Amino acid sequence: MTAMTDQFTAGAGRTILSIDAMGGDRGPATVVAGISRSAKKNPDIGFILHGPRAELQKLVARRRPLQGRVEIRDATDVVTMDDKPSHVMRHGKGTSMWSAIDSVRSGEADVCVSCGNTGALMALSMVRLRKLPGVNRPAIAILWPSRNPQGFNVMLDVGADIRADEQDLLQYALMGASYARNGLALARPRIGLLNVGTEEHKGRAELKAAHDLIGANAEAAGFDFVGFVEGGDIPGDACDVIVTDGFTGNIALKTGEGTASLIGDLLKEAFKFSPLSRLASVLAYTSMQRLKKKIDPRRVNGGVFLGLNGTVVKSHGSADATGVAAAVKLAFQLAQSGFSEKLAARVASAAAQVQITAMDRTESGDTE
């Protein structure tokens, strides 16, 4: 134990986050810069930082806000973006990612944050944290800029699993509602099921089944079910949580990001076009910065893995210090609200509810 650890232990009462320093595109210096920003803004966070000790000690020592706030856990191996999840599951024990997840497993930290390889992070999280009782497929949930008063909608799954049957979609609805309650402070979130039309007869068979199942569980689970929604409702105000399978969710997420990025670039070009428009860009600077902040993907950085015994926040691999700080902020909010425990309780009670409903129906001969 180092002197740093002693100082750290002294900082009792802090919410401790477990941070994977490695595996991001910009290396550990960016991660340390990001958590330093968070530490400066928020005196209630402490960090367990995972990676090669000597390198991390140097980086941390340079950041005054991190003094006495960081415990370093030596982990010499790194999961790269090209590593196959199956390989990491077998041989990843010495990696910073494994070590970072294990701090949540042991209960030392409430939430883990990593910029690393998504597939490997999900695979390791499944193996080390295990699925919550009653959850078949964990999901990745993200926040999406929207027309709703809270400014964001929740969408899940955006890529944990390319398949989802009606039972999975029901669990996504429960988990998404829980995330909206704790991440967006919505007492009674409105849930929508993503489809190609809002009429009840449209779409694939599992979507029709999920429509009925989610509707039947809405009251007991404390959310409103608005039925089918379309792609245009993801940034809209028809609902707060969009439920879909990980294939469709991933395509929608990347299409939205790509469209926003194209428009942003065209806008920059437009402002550069003529002397008048260049002058305009100076005058509009403050307003444009405000707009940019509103839809900047770095400000809503962090996919959250739901359905495990513990919460893992996946930051963008290319996140800069601002992006890392945003992911840390999200992790802190979730840890503070006791999100992991609340989610587990919701899923468990809903699983029991579904079982009871199923038993009732069998007994009464009501098969609908």
Next chain:
Amino acid sequence: MTAMTDQFTAGAGRTILSIDAMGGDRGPATVVAGISRSAKKNPDIGFILHGPRAELQKLVARRRPLQGRVEIRDATDVVTMDDKPSHVMRHGKGTSMWSAIDSVRSGEADVCVSCGNTGALMALSMVRLRKLPGVNRPAIAILWPSRNPQGFNVMLDVGADIRADEQDLLQYALMGASYARNGLALARPRIGLLNVGTEEHKGRAELKAAHDLIGANAEAAGFDFVGFVEGGDIPGDACDVIVTDGFTGNIALKTGEGTASLIGDLLKEAFKFSPLSRLASVLAYTSMQRLKKKIDPRRVNGGVFLGLNGTVVKSHGSADATGVAAAVKLAFQLAQSGFSEKLAARVASAAAQVQITAMDRTESGDTE
């Protein structure tokens, strides 16, 4: 035959388009305003206009550019947005939509344009025009603003059918390539297959099979196959044509539209925010109009039904005169290039090619 028809017949050499005047959200006056705009700009278009004769005659008489350019076909029934496709197929004979499609069936017009109910339009087109030999599922293709030099990418299917197996996806690749050649003047289009990652082992089984099938047919069909692409590549420059099933394509299309519309509204708000930003909006007006024109969905209005004996352009139901004119322009370009015949030839030759390849493989015992 009216005097109008005589004048019309005299305008020989014109490219004749069949226009469904009814079924759009804004009624026939908007459709007539739209085709009038097209007629003014382009002396080489003539129209067969379908709907209630008395009403249409009055609307047409008011538009000078349409004098001698329109033949009206009386059709008193209208397909509404709420009509079920199955109902329209059985009882739709007296509708303007049926009549408009039949002008393509009879060969009087090369391309049909309608703002009506998409499901009904596809169902009637299937029944009246029939599928091309070798096509299992027709598709709807759209143009999407992109970073490519041509300014747009083609995406299909965006909602003709929620299912697509590997053979369907191969046909979409062939039809999309043909559309890119004739609609965007790309001699050798680059085709991408939409997936959740670019690695070959990712995604659903039918996507892996389609990957191999499209790759094996690229050379003979005269396109380049770039392999899997992601949602972010839809507005990108990695390929010119994005191939996907109608469920995923529809979600992606509406997500992209919704995201663009949200950003547009936030941008307007930002410009209104302060006196300085309001001044900026005046100075940037011309540049912003240019940008708006570039990504205005009305300017790329028109989903094209591919895989039928004849081409049908589906305009947005809410299209205004600008939107209708854009759909007419697209229909004209496709008619002029002899698109329907070229597409049919491509699909037929590819179907033969696939059959030969399959036979070769069976004979040589190569099952890969």
